Amino acid sequence: MMTFRQLPATNTEDHSMTQILSATLKAELKNSRIAANIARSTAEVFAEERHFSGNVQEFGHTFELAVSEAFTNSVNYRDPSIKDITVTIGFEEESNALTASVTDMNAPFNIHPPEPEITEYPEGGFGLLIIWKLMDEVSCSREGQSNVLSMKKFISRP
């Protein structure tokens, strides 16, 4: 089941670069591919509307990949007794940046794991590494029983 809740647009005369301009979008999802595709589409539309001077498709791929990795982490590290997991993805727009958030009900986790040593041919450990490499800011907060992983990418620096 997929539900969307769009919050009212912010209407303000303050045009500071960090001002949240439009909306927050949230969706509860069970399929990582749907989450990743929503992330890509959202990012591409965001970049186009902001007249992003860089590669819009690459900006979309950045969010597609990061959300896919975060979603997979949520599934892989869920309570083993839980078979059917729901992950909430959200997006927050600012004038010069887009933030994707991925929320799950898992135990807290370390967002700074050691990087895999590539010369040892590691099979795992790439997920968070990819997120850190792609994004400008990554943070994780604990809200009640939930982890909220936030991933921000700027289209221009303030």
Next chain:
Amino acid sequence: MNIAESTINGIKVLSLEGVLNAASSPKFKAYLETADHSGPMIINLEQVEFIDSSGLGLLVRLARQKKSANEALKLAKMNDRVKRVFEITQAHSLFDIYDDIQAAAGN
């Protein structure tokens, strides 16, 4: 994800198509484990539209197996989206990467 197998110059070519992520990687892993894939191999990634860390980890695992067996594993025809994942993780350093199949096969 679809997997097609062919041979060029006596080298096995696995052509992957679609998404190589956490959901589809088990299919590719099972394919690799249920048949004899000894000998040099080329992975054709031209039709892979998306790869994430799960797919990458599986290819790294295959690279390690081939290295242990002293057999060649070559990747060919990566698009920019796939190439990006290999580059940001440095995994590209573990593979011989070619722009086309003929070059990978040594023609």
